[in-house]
Amino acid sequence: MVQGLKPMDFNSLADHYVKLHLLPGACKVSHVIMGSNTDTGSFIGESRVPLKRVKPDQTKHFHTCLEHPPPKESVKxxxxxxxxxxxxxxxxxxxxxxxxxxxxxLEERGWVLLSLQFLPPLDEGDGGGRRGEGLCVVGVQRCAHLSAMEVNVSVCLYLKPDTQKKSKHKTAVIKKTLNPEFNEELFYEISMSELSNKTLEVTVWDYDLGRSNDFIGGVCLSCHYQGDPLRHWMDCLKNKGQSVERWHILTNELPRSVSHE
Structure with a gap:
């Protein structure tokens, strides 16, 4: 069953059909279901379902979200x-x-909403509080449209380089949802100069009881990256004391330094 499709015609009416492909393979062997007019049409979206969890003689239902259409090919x-x-x-x-x-x-695996805030150190005359170092506050708000089937989600944060591996933190596990809400804040005592040379690795995991955890997706934020991760990181450094919130795309690229237990 397909639900919530966006109308592609001016009258909001359309003959939808679905194509199934078994991948990988040298060629796409497809099967068409739904609809009658399959000669021409507008591409709405696609979703890939991993079959490794399907057991013999067992019916399994998957609830997935359609991804954006792939970019058109062009000359390099x-x-x-x-x-x-x-x-x-x-x-x-x-x-x-x-x-x-x-x-x-890169394959999109969903979205994560993060907030960043750098709190500068307090002056000596303020009495108590932070001395010498500031405080980086990382807020993990929620995830959306995660590409997983049976999902018990946790987010892992790692501020690197970190030779002592003390900067790894993870959120609570939110069970049985593709749109988990965490609303958690994690804190790092660090100076502005140190923070500007750090990279924040954010990885999302599916926790399976009795089995190894599955990597869903990840994103890295720092001055060494591009696009939204760079803009979010720079906005945090430029706006001391202010919380800056932004959505980030999770991809299937696992950061090289990540090993999750």
Whole structure:
């Protein structure tokens, strides 16, 4: 059953149909279900279902969200450059387009809402409180549209580099939902200069009783990354004392330094 599809026609009426593909494979062997007119149509979205948890002789129901359509194929700027010189503005535009396509090539695994806040150290005359170092407050608000089937979710935070591995923290486990709400705050005592050279790794995990935990998705925030992770990190550093909140896309790329127990 399919629910909540956005209307694609002006009259909000459409003959929807679904194509099934068994991947991976040298070619896509598909099966079409639903609808009658399958010759032409507008692509609405897709979802991939891992079959490793399906047991023999057992019916299993999956509840998934459709993902955004994949980007259209385009000619890479490097291929064009081999044949003819390009004006600098055109080459820059093509390179940005190629860079965006590389980012979108990662599989989206859902979203996470994070808040960042840096509290500077208190002055000596304020009495009590922080001395010398500030406080970085990381808020894990909630996740949305996670691409998992049986999900008991926890978020792990790791502020690196960290030779002593004392900066790893994780939230409580929220059970049986693809849209868990955490509303938790984690605290790191750190100076502004140290924080500017750190990377915050955020990974989301599915906890399975009696089995190894499954990685759902992750994102890294620091000055060494691009896009929203960079903008969020810089907004935190520039706006001392203010809490800055932003949604981030979770991807299937597991940070190299992460090992989750």
């Amino acid at each position: 700027p490097s291929a064009l450059f081999l044949f003819q010189p390009l004006p600098s503005l055109l080459f820059s535009s093509l390179f940005k387009q190629w860079e965006n396509e590389q980012l979108h090539s």
